[in-house]
Amino acid sequence: MSRVADVLVIGAGIVGAACARALAERGLSVHVIDARRGGATASGMGHLVVMDDNPAELELSRLSLEAWRRWGADMQRDGASGCDYMQCGTLWVAQDDAEMAAAEDKRERLQTHGIACELLGSEALAAREPLLRAGLAGALRVPGDAIVYAPNAAGWLLRDSNLPITQEHARVRRIEDRAVELEDGSTRRAGAVVLAAGMHSAELCPDLPLRPKKGQLAITDRYPGALHHQVVELGYVTSAHNHEGTSVAFNVQPRPTGQLLIGSSREFDNVRPEVDAALLARMLRRALRYAPALAQLQVLRTWTGIRPASPDGLPLIGAHPTRDGLWLAVGHEGLGVTTAPATAELLAALMAGDTLSFDPAPVAPGRFARGHRA
Amino acid sequence: MTAFPEKLALWIDQVPVAVARGTSVAAALAQRPPGVARVSVRGEERAPLCGMGICHECRVTIDGRRMLACQTVCEDGMDIRTGLAETTEAGP
Numbered sequence: 001m002s003r004v005a006d007v008l009v010i011g012a013g014i015v016g017a018a019c020a021r022a023l024a025e026r027g028l029s030v031h032v033i034d035a036r037r038g039g040a041t042a043s044g045m046g047h048l049v050v051m052d053d054n055p056a057e058l059e060l061s062r063l064s065l066e067a068w069r070r071w072g073a074d075m076q077r078d079g080a081s082g083c084d085y086m087q088c089g090t091l092w093v094a095q096d097d098a099e100m101a102a103a104e105d106k107r108e109r110l111q112t113h114g115i116a117c118e119l120l121g122s123e124a125l126a127a128r129e130p131l132l133r134a135g136l137a138g139a140l141r142v143p144g145d146a147i148v149y150a151p152n153a154a155g156w157l158l159r160d161s162n163l164p165i166t167q168e169h170a171r172v173r174r175i176e177d178r179a180v181e182l183e184d185g186s187t188r189r190a191g192a193v194v195l196a197a198g199m200h201s202a203e204l205c206p207d208l209p210l211r212p213k214k215g216q217l218a219i220t221d222r223y224p225g226a227l228h229h230q231v232v233e234l235g236y237v238t239s240a241h242n243h244e245g246t247s248v249a250f251n252v253q254p255r256p257t258g259q260l261l262i263g264s265s266r267e268f269d270n271v272r273p274e275v276d277a278a279l280l281a282r283m284l285r286r287a288l289r290y291a292p293a294l295a296q297l298q299v300l301r302t303w304t305g306i307r308p309a310s311p312d313g314l315p316l317i318g319a320h321p322t323r324d325g326l327w328l329a330v331g332h333e334g335l336g337v338t339t340a341p342a343t344a345e346l347l348a349a350l351m352a353g354d355t356l357s358f359d360p361a362p363v364a365p366g367r368f369a370r371g372h373r374a
Numbered sequence: 375m376t377a378f379p380e381k382l383a384l385w386i387d388q389v390p391v392a393v394a395r396g397t398s399v400a401a402a403l404a405q406r407p408p409g410v411a412r413v414s415v416r417g418e419e420r421a422p423l424c425g426m427g428i429c430h431e432c433r434v435t436i437d438g439r440r441m442l443a444c445q446t447v448c449e450d451g452m453d454i455r456t457g458l459a460e461t462t463e464a465g466p
Binding site (some may be wrong): 221222259296297298299300301 | 396415430433439440441
């Protein structure tokens with residue numbers, strides 16, 4: 001049976017779309033199959049943020065933010081306004097002196113890696129974001145961070161007519177040897193298969209160590225000018241890295257329309273799509289601690305999503321440890337939109353045998369295999 | 375005789391409107407056909423639809439605060455601004 005393309009990509013979320021584009025830019029023909037079930041790309045905030053909890057995450061996000069700035073310019077050139085790329089920057093807010101010390105550490109770490117940022121004192125923070133309550137200790141401002149509407153950005157990545165990318169809407173039933181079987185029983189063959197289906201990847205490849213981490217979001221009516229930066233509490237990192245239990249953190253984003261996206265929550269092993277009202281209340285109360293004025297705003301909608309989390313919080317990028325011809329770009333948890341560009345570059349370089357932009361060992365899928373030695 | 379006036383006087387986009395006590399703001403909007411409440415991001419005019427606080431199509435600014443017209447009962451002297459009149463959106 002003939003090949004449908006050089007590479008089959010399963011999943012047209014932001015990671016699958018970025019991988020397809022990176023491979024196509026290397027001259028490979030790519031066929032993307034997506035079941036249109038939706039995933040973290042469609043339900044998340046689309047915050048493009050440099051994270052520095054470990055060197056690999058910092059490198060992935062730093063390189064990705066550089067790529068997003070180029071993509072942001074390209075989207076504007078293409079008139080892809082629905083992508084809503086906006087370099088609003090991030091404010092990491094400190095409640096007290098201890099958190100301000102953490103902000104100072106973060107500033108040093110980011111600047112060491114060439115990432116522009118500045119500390120704001122209490123008054124400077126209040127002047128920048130009057131929505132926040134008075135008396136916060138200050139903030140670290142990272143002006144290069146941005147936001148994007150990820151579902152449209154994923155569509156834009158696949159739409160370039162100069163690239164050899166084809167798309168098909170179908171559900172994959174099984175991954176075979178350099179081929180996939182679809183629900184209708186038909187088969188698509190290729191030189192290689194890339195699995196980038198987020199949490200759904202575990203259904204096709206049960207040995208993947210992925211665990212669902214549910215999140216909830218609320219969006220308000222339009223209040224243009226009410227907020228300028230994406231504002232996140234410094235304690236977010238603690239919340240985001242808990243391995244058990246349910247946690248909330250203050251995280252609010254100004255949409256280009258003037259709407260505010262309010263998060264965030266993390267809950268393990270709950271894949272039910274319903275909003276949990278008690279947890280939503282806890283999340284909004286957390287937000288009111290930082291921005292009491294939010295209580296005057298009208299919330300329009302609430303929804304949930306599932307982050308695909310790996311045991312160490314880093315994605316799995318590279319060859320499947322045992323299945324020849326199968327490549328993985330999964331397990332990005334809440335950072336898939338941010339790190340899609342560097343994920344795709346790394347995966348494409350690994351597949352093509354090109355020079356790598358950074359050490360792939362911390363994200364190598366084989367690191368979780370039994371008896372694996374780093 | 376009741377001590378209450380039969381009609382309440384309020385303003386919709388700075389135009390005086392008289393309504394019976396107990397009227398919802400959504401019903402007050404309907405006195406000015408087609409009863410536009412807001413304008414969408416893409417510039418489409420929107421009016422109350424579900425009437426039960428779910429669809430959020432009827433959001434207006436009342437005395438400076440964004441509210442749902444269908445879930446709000448008219449009060450004397452209310453300053454109601456629809457999306458048609460809002461040159462600057464209400465702050466928080």
